[in-house]
Structure formats: structure tokens, C-alpha cells
Amino acid sequence: MSSLDRMLRLLDLFAAEQPRWTVEQAIARTGYSRSTIYRYFKSLSAAGLVASGGDGAYGLGPAVIGLDRLCRLNDPLLTRAQPHLAELARALGLVAVVESFRDQVVVTHVEVGPEASVPADLQRGLSAGLLDSAAARVLLAHENARRLRRFHDVAGAAIGKAGLGANWTAFRQALRVQRRVGFAVHDGAGALGALRVAVPVFAAGDRAIAALAAPATVRDEARVGEHLLRGARRISALMADQAPPAQATMASEATWRPSASRANGAVAMTEDRLSVA
Numbered sequence: 148m149s150s151l152d153r154m155l156r157l158l159d160l161f162a163a164e165q166p167r168w169t170v171e172q173a174i175a176r177t178g179y180s181r182s183t184i185y186r187y188f189k190s191l192s193a194a195g196l197v198a199s200g201g202d203g204a205y206g207l208g209p210a211v212i213g214l215d216r217l218c219r220l221n222d223p224l225l226t227r228a229q230p231h232l233a234e235l236a237r238a239l240g241l242v243a244v245v246e247s248f249r250d251q252v253v254v255t256h257v258e259v260g261p262e263a264s265v266p267a268d269l270q271r272g273l274s275a276g277l278l279d280s281a282a283a284r285v286l287l288a289h290e291n292a293r294r295l296r297r298f299h300d301v302a303g304a305a306i307g308k309a310g311l312g313a314n315w316t317a318f319r320q321a322l323r324v325q326r327r328v329g330f331a332v333h334d335g336a337g338a339l340g341a342l343r344v345a346v347p348v349f350a351a352g353d354r355a356i357a358a359l360a361a362p363a364t365v366r367d368e369a370r371v372g373e374h375l376l377r378g379a380r381r382i383s384a385l386m387a388d389q390a391p392p393a394q395a396t397m398a399s400e401a402t403w404r405p406s407a408s409r410a411n412g413a414v415a416m417t418e419d420r421l422s423v424a
Contacts (some may be wrong), residue, residue, distance in 0.1 A: 152348035153179070154187040158196065158207075162274075167204040203220045209270075222224070224348070224357055225256050228382040232258040235359070235378045237372055241341055242378075243269065245282035246289070248297060252273060252283045254339060255357070268338040278302075278309040280335035282360040289347055289355035330376065332368055344368055346375045349383040352370035356386065 148156075160168050160176060161299065168176075173184045188205055193195040195210030219225070225232075235242040238257040244256040254273040259264050277283045277298065287295075292396050299306060299315050312318035327332060330346040342360035358376045363371035 153183075154190060157184075157187050161197075161207050167200070167202075167206045173205075197420060203305075217298070222255070224382070225388065227385045228348075229342045231378050231381050231385075232256070235361070235374055236260040236263070238374050239361045241265075241269075241342075242359055242375070243339070244348075245280075245286070245339070245345070245360055246356065247277075247283075247286045248266040248274070250277060250302075252277065252280070252286055252339070252358075266338060269341075273339060275335075275339045278311070278338040278422065280360065281331040281333040281343055282358040283335070283340060284311075284325060284331045284333055285345045285347050285358045286355060288331075292319075295319070305409065330372055332354040332363075332372070337381060344371045344375060346372070348379050348386065350386040350390045351388070 157173065157177070160173060170181065170184050170188065173179070173188070174181055180185070188197060188199075192199065192205075192208065195208045195213075197205045198208035199205050199254050228244070232242055232244070235247045237260045240260045240263045243254050244258075245252050246255050246317045247253075251274045254269065254271055256271060257269055259265050275283060275285045287298075289300075295318070296315070299318055303314075303318075306318055307313045311321045320399070330344065332344050334340070334343060339360070342362050345360040347355040348357040348359060359375050359377060359382075361371050
């Protein structure tokens with residue numbers, strides 16, 4: 148890892164659990180020398196990425212706020228998908244856009260319907276583990292093999308406990324089934340885990356760039372899944388610079404009839420569960 152990489156990894160220290168760090172705390176967590184930590188914090192401060200307070204501790208700096216505003220205004224996914232997200236929110240009450248980041252997922256947008264409000268604990272920037280929600284599992288299933296192998300090496304026990312396979316071979320098979328199923332239903336942990344149904348959004352080349360997630364009761368899974376599938380296909384077409392499929396085609400494709408079973412921790416939706424009254 149280069150010196151620049153090590154410096155940027157200091158930004159990973161900042162989290163809701165501990166948003167401010169002293170030099171001593173950073174040394175204890177990273178193992179870097181005092182001179183190195185001072186040098187890194189000085190460079191990050193000059194870039195506005197961190198800022199020190201009167202207590203001598205560092206927090207995230209004003210440049211992060213400016214960068215977040217640029218993301219909100221110019222994120223290609225959010226700007227192109229906005230009409231479809233608004234339509235989904237009107238139908239489902241709430242829909243979240245979730246993207247992967249290293250060994251976690253992050254909520255990048257929450258859209259709510261006219262009669263709903265954003266839950267206090269479900270905000271842009273909320274992060275969660277790769278096993279803790281339906282959205283995370285959908286994104287995990289579309290990761291490349293190298294990253295999946297690395298994740299399994301460090302989280303094999305947690306993967307087995309989550310029902311996604313007792314070894315590497317079983318884990319890969321579980322994710323293969325999940326990809327074939329097309330979307331996930333999972334009772335997860337925390338605010339993001341409460342969004343029980345999720346589907347992938349693709350860019351050109353069938354690359355999963357995000358997941359759409361929404362809350363659903365057991366009886367409502369089919370209706371929510373149908374809406375999310377339709378919305379995700381439209382957004383994926385936009386991201387691939389294609390014209391959205393015709394409405395008739397969208398309606399016929401939205402009903403998921405998987406050949407996979409509920410094996411290896413992947414959730415298959417049967418025809419009766421996807422029948423919409």
C-alpha cells in the first residue's frame with residue numbers, strides 16, 4: 148500500500164460511533180508513527196477533508212460537505228433515475244438507493260411518497276455490512292470473484308452464520324442462485340435491514356451499480372417486488388444509454404418465475420408469492 152493510500156485510509160476512521168479522532172487515538176488504531184499521523188492529518192487538513200477543533204481532535208472537514216453537494220446535484224444515477232424513484236415512492240411509500248463501498252453498503256438516496264417521511268435512522272450516508280440487508284445481499288451477489296474471495300477469507304464465519312454457505316464453494320453457489328433469482332427478500336438488521344425487498348440496478352455490460360430497496364410485509368412482498376423490478380429495469384436502461392422498454396414488455400417481464408429453489412440462503416420467489424391481486 149502506497150503512502151497516499153495509507154493517508155486516505157485515515158478517512159475510514161471517521162464513523163458515527165466515533166466522529167472525532169485525536170492523534171494519539173489514530174496512532175493506537177492504525178499503528179502509524181506519530182510523525183506519520185501528524186503529516187497525514189496536516190495534508191488532509193490542507194485539502195479540507197478533515198478539520199481540527201479546539202479540543203485537538205480531528206473531524207471531517209468542509210470539503211466533504213462540498214463534495215456531497217456535488218454528488219447530490221450531479222450523480223448520474225440519481226439525476227437520471229429521479230422520475231422513476233419518485234414514481235416508486237408514490238407506489239411504495241419509500242424507496243432507497245444503496246451502493247457498495249469496500250466491505251459495506253451505503254445509502255445514497257432515500258425517496259419518500261407524498262404521505263410518508265424519511266425515518267430518522269434511514270438517511271443518506273447510512274452504512275451497513277454486506278450481510279445485513281436485502282440490498283447488501285443483492286449487491287454482494289454481483290461482486291467480482293476476487294473481491295468475494297477476499298471477503299470470504301475475512302468473514303467466512305459470519306457468512307456461514309448468515310446462511311450463505313459453510314465454505315467458499317457453498318458461498319459462491321449461494322450467490323449464483325441469488326443472481327438467478329433476480330432479487331432478494333431478507334429480514335435484516337437496523338434501518339436498512341428493515342427494507343426487506345431489494346433488486347439490482349445495472350449499467351452497461353450488466354454491471355450492478357446499485358440496489359433499490361423498499362419495506363414490505365410478508366403478504367406485500369409480491370407487489371413491492373413487482374414495482375421494484377419494473378423501476379430497476381427502466382433505470383438500468385437509462386444507465387446503459389438505451390431507450391426504456393415499452394410498457395407492455397415491462398409488464399410481462401416484471402413477474403419473476405425463478406427456476407432456483409430457496410437453497411443456500413438465497414430467497415426464491417414462487418409464482419403464488421408473486422401473484423398480484
